[in-house]
Amino acid sequence: xxxxxxxxxxxxxxxxxxxxxxxxxxxxxxxxxxxxxxxxxxxxxxxxxxxxxxxxxxxxxxxxxxxxxxxxxxxxxxxxxxxxxxxxxxxxxxxxxxxxxxxxxxxxxxxxxxxxxxxxxxxxxxxxxxxxxxxxxxxxxxxxxxxxxxxxxxxxxxxxxxxxxxxxxxxxxxxxxxxxxxxxxxxxxxxxxxxxxxxxxxxxxxxxxxxxxxxxxxxxxxxxxxxxxxxxxxxxxxxxxxxxxxxxxxxxxxxxxx
Numbered sequence: 001x002x003x004x005x006x007x008x009x010x011x012x013x014x015x016x017x018x019x020x021x022x023x024x025x026x027x028x029x030x031x032x033x034x035x036x037x038x039x040x041x042x043x044x045x046x047x048x049x050x051x052x053x054x055x056x057x058x059x060x061x062x063x064x065x066x067x068x069x070x071x072x073x074x075x076x077x078x079x080x081x082x083x084x085x086x087x088x089x090x091x092x093x094x095x096x097x098x099x100x101x102x103x104x105x106x107x108x109x110x111x112x113x114x115x116x117x118x119x120x121x122x123x124x125x126x127x128x129x130x131x132x133x134x135x136x137x138x139x140x141x142x143x144x145x146x147x148x149x150x151x152x153x154x155x156x157x158x159x160x161x162x163x164x165x166x167x168x169x170x171x172x173x174x175x176x177x178x179x180x181x182x183x184x185x186x187x188x189x190x191x192x193x194x195x196x197x198x199x200x201x202x203x204x205x206x207x208x209x210x211x212x213x214x215x216x217x218x219x220x221x222x223x224x225x226x227x228x229x230x231x232x233x234x235x236x237x238x239x240x241x242x243x244x245x246x247x248x249x250x251x252x253x254x255x256x257x258x
Contacts (some may be wrong), residue, residue, distance in 0.1 A: 072207075073107075073109055074108070075204075075205070075206050076107065076108055076206070076207055076209065077105060077106075077107055077150075077151075077154055077206045077207070078105060078106050078110075078209045078211065078245070079104070079105050079147065079209070079210050079224060080103065080104040080105070080212065080213065080241070080249060081103055081210070081211070081212035081213065082102050082103070082104060082215060082249065083099045083100060083101060083102065083213070083215035083216060083217070084101065084102040085253060098217075099215070099216075101134050101216065101219075101223075102131065102134065103132050103146075103220075103224075104130065104131055104249060105129075105130055105132055105147065105150055106128045106130065106248070107128065110129075110244035110245060129248040129249065129251075131252065131256070132146050132147045133145055133146030133147070134146050134147060134220070134223070136148060147224070148227055151208070151227060151231045151233065152231055154205075154206040155205055155231055155232065157203040158198060158200075158203050158205050158232050159231065161203065162194055162197055162198075162232050166190075168190075169186060169187075169190045172186075174186040174187075174190050174193075175189060198234040199234060205234060206233065206235070207236070207237075208228065208233055208235070209236070209237055209239050210224055210225070210236060211239055211240065211241050212241070213241060213249065221238075
């Protein structure tokens with residue numbers, strides 16, 4: 001609020017210009033600034049923490065809790081995430097400050113059908129642990145490589161049916177794709193059909209168990225979980241490293257990274 005004060009002066013001469021003083025009251029501005037600060041503090045979205053949400057199965061209908069994490073030896077695929085080691089040492093290799101990921105995998109139980117037994121030092125003779133490229137497609141051919149190729153080979157029956165559904169969707173078999181409403185209906189129909197394929201017990205499908213060493217990065221875990229969605233894996237879980245897994249990894253590194 002501004003106030004104009006006129007100074008007439010008792011001894012002013014006739015015809016002399018009158019002087020005016022202007023005083024601005026900033027008190028209302030302070031109140032308005034406080035209101036604006038309060039408004040922005042209450043309405044501004046702060047930085048959200050980046051977390052990974054995983055939908056876990058319910059235990060309500062499980063009769064034998066001990067068998068929850070068990071899978072048949074023919075279907076089980078274990079993926080172990082780790083960090084690449086420098087040649088001739090067990091030191092973690094990095095590029096531009098980032099850990100270089102590496103992934104190991106094996107089928108069935110550790111050590112093959114015979115297991116590790118009572119003499120872990122003989123594991124080199126029957127170790128079925130293998131090392132793979134991390135994941136992705138070949139840049140030239142576009143074909144799957146690395147761990148993605150392994151996953152697709154084990155889940156080829158499901159992926160064959162999923163690819164048929166994709167071709168049906170592209171040809172308009174689930175509905176017209178010319179309008180937005182038609183595309184939405186076709187997408188819903190496709191998602192429902194794909195879900196039935198993934199749940200079809202008559203199709204051979206793997207049960208993938210994901211584990212990681214302390215040296216593995218969080219980004220590697222997120223990438224492998226993405227692979228489960230990309231390759232339509234219906235049964236997978238995150239589990240802890242066992243003593244057998246550690247023995248196999250150390251044995252492999254000792255024999256191949258010298």
